[in-house]
Amino acid sequence: MESSPPTDAPLDTLSVSENDTKISTKPPVCPYQRRTSKTERVKMEKTAETLRRQLAEAVKEEDFLAAHQIKVRLGEADGDDDDDDALPDRASRTFSTARRASLANRHKEPLYYHSYLQLDKITESCHLESEKAHPGKPAHDEHLFIIIHQVYELWFKQILWELNSVIKIFKQEDVPEKDMFVVSGRLKRITEIWRIILDQLNVLETMSPTGFLEFRDFLFPASGFQSVQFRMIENQLGLDPAGRIKYGKRGYCTYLNEQHAAEVNAAEGVDTLHDLMVTWLERTPFLKMGSFDFWGHYRQGVDNMLKKDRAFIETTSGRYPDIAEKQLESVEATKKSMDTLFDEDLYNKEKASGSRFSYKALQAALLINLYQDEPIFHQPYQILNGLKDIDELMTMWRYRHSLMVHRMLGVKMGTGGSSGFAYLRATASQHRVFKDLFNLSSFLIPKDQLPELPEDYVRSINFPKHGQKTADGSEAHDDEILEMERKLAAMKMKAAQK
Numbered sequence: 160m161e162s163s164p165p166t167d168a169p170l171d172t173l174s175v176s177e178n179d180t181k182i183s184t185k186p187p188v189c190p191y192q193r194r195t196s197k198t199e200r201v202k203m204e205k206t207a208e209t210l211r212r213q214l215a216e217a218v219k220e221e222d223f224l225a226a227h228q229i230k231v232r233l234g235e236a237d238g239d240d241d242d243d244d245a246l247p248d249r250a251s252r253t254f255s256t257a258r259r260a261s262l263a264n265r266h267k268e269p270l271y272y273h274s275y276l277q278l279d280k281i282t283e284s285c286h287l288e289s290e291k292a293h294p295g296k297p298a299h300d301e302h303l304f305i306i307i308h309q310v311y312e313l314w315f316k317q318i319l320w321e322l323n324s325v326i327k328i329f330k331q332e333d334v335p336e337k338d339m340f341v342v343s344g345r346l347k348r349i350t351e352i353w354r355i356i357l358d359q360l361n362v363l364e365t366m367s368p369t370g371f372l373e374f375r376d377f378l379f380p381a382s383g384f385q386s387v388q389f390r391m392i393e394n395q396l397g398l399d400p401a402g403r404i405k406y407g408k409r410g411y412c413t414y415l416n417e418q419h420a421a422e423v424n425a426a427e428g429v430d431t432l433h434d435l436m437v438t439w440l441e442r443t444p445f446l447k448m449g450s451f452d453f454w455g456h457y458r459q460g461v462d463n464m465l466k467k468d469r470a471f472i473e474t475t476s477g478r479y480p481d482i483a484e485k486q487l488e489s490v491e492a493t494k495k496s497m498d499t500l501f502d503e504d505l506y507n508k509e510k511a512s513g514s515r516f517s518y519k520a521l522q523a524a525l526l527i528n529l530y531q532d533e534p535i536f537h538q539p540y541q542i543l544n545g546l547k548d549i550d551e552l553m554t555m556w557r558y559r560h561s562l563m564v565h566r567m568l569g570v571k572m573g574t575g576g577s578s579g580f581a582y583l584r585a586t587a588s589q590h591r592v593f594k595d596l597f598n599l600s601s602f603l604i605p606k607d608q609l610p611e612l613p614e615d616y617v618r619s620i621n622f623p624k625h626g627q628k629t630a631d632g633s634e635a636h637d638d639e640i641l642e643m644e645r646k647l648a649a650m651k652m653k654a655a656q657k
Contacts, residue, residue: 207233284309288377298374300366307363308383314352315388321345322395322432329435339538346545353552360559368567384411387419394426396549396592397433399515404585433592436546437516443523445535451616453526454501457609461497464608465490500602516595524599529609535620543596550593557587 210233217226273279285305290297325345328338383389384406403411412420446453468490476483499505503518510516516524524543531540561583568579591597 289374300370301374314356318349321349343541350548357556371567385414390423391426397431398592437520440520440523445620451613460604460609464604546593547596
């Protein structure tokens with residue numbers, strides 16, 4: 160929240176013109192017009208002078224919202240509207256119609272920090288069960304326990320907000336390239352939130368096991384397992400329902416009330432980020448273009464890598480024959496794994512044992528990872544990397560949580576009736592959403608083993624530099640040509656998606 164500049168000038172109203180093209184900073188009725196005493200006029204002039212200095216500083220710092228607020232007060236202070244030119248045009252353009260109306264309404268009754276954040280509801284929502292049982296003698300650490308979990312839920316709410324927006328973008332029939340930047344940024348935000356959530360365990364671990372035992376018995380049968388928002392996050396990301404570990408030998412929705420169970424069940428398997436991401440990968444248009452076939456290109460690189468590995472092992476086998484034999488076995492195992500990769504029918508049979516990627520999605524993900532340095536693949540690579548970051552941080556949080564429970568409870572049963580530490584440790588390894596993205600590393604090969612991309616293919620998928628030949632052989636000499644190339648790439652992407 161930005162604080163308003165200090166001033167004695169009254170805050171009245173902000174009127175908006177009918178054509179909505181200019182913000183009027185002069186109130187309908189200026190309170191200073193009724194003041195005629197010399198003392199009041201001097202006070203008004205001093206206030207106006209102070210505001211003008213603050214306005215200049217705000218414009219210099221490019222704090223346009225603060226500058227706008229000062230202009231409102233300045234109009235009230237000196238009855239003058241000649242300072243409109245003090246703000247750059249881009250500042251006025253930032254105020255949409257809705258925002259202008261909001262500001263106008265807000266100045267009728269100034270917005271207050273405390274009421275805006277609904278702090279009464281938040282700060283008064285910490286009710287200790289130990290206090291209810293022993294009035295005047297609450298368990299001190301229960302307060303921390305409640306606050307930590309309330310903060311978790313607030314962060315979960317923000318994660319769901321970001322997830323829903325990303326899913327909405329991926330649900331489009333055609334996903335515009337400009338939206339990929341938005342997706343990448345929001346996945347990055349989710350990643351950073353998980354880092355904070357993970358760090359919160361450090362605060363919770365300042366509570367000792369004996370401190371926890373002072374109020375633990377009052378929590379039965381409530382459990383963090385009943386977090387509806389966390390279950391929604393799992394389902395919207397795309398956690399495989401068949402891969403869920405049973406909680407107390409029963410399904411996870413059994414422990415939720417009827418309304419919450421219905422909400423969580425409704426989100427299971429419907430428009431998950433995992434499935435939408437797979438569909439998006441399947442539409443990647445650059446797997447085959449003209450004479451270029453990525454899969455054949457990649458297979459040639461794999462053959463070169465395996466051939467080089469065998470040659471190196473055989474060259475050095477005289478010094479370490481036992482080690483060389485094991486290394487050759489490893490090369491053969493790699494070849495067998497790669498053979499599965501190059502046989503679609505064989506891959507689909509193996510897919511039943513755990514992989515959730517379709518054959519074409521796997522090819523596209525490999526293309527993006529192997530050629531991440533190509534400009535056209537920068538954003539897709541960042542998106543795939545962001546999904547791995549989220550999966551990794553969630554796994555780390557589950558594991559840290561299991562260690563904390565082990566530290567606090569040993570091997571006792573959890574408050575919700577689960578096996579506590581053992582259950583949480585198992586979820587850390589099994590409740591993974593994007594394992595296939597991690598498994599891609601098994602199929603990556605060194606860049607020097609990849610054949611060079613054909614020149615015409617590189618021109619087709621990337622944006623030319625000044626003076627460089629474009630896809631049609633003309634010379635890129637200005638921004639218009641670059642824009643044409645961008646449109647060409649977008650057209651290819653759209654055609655491939657259809």
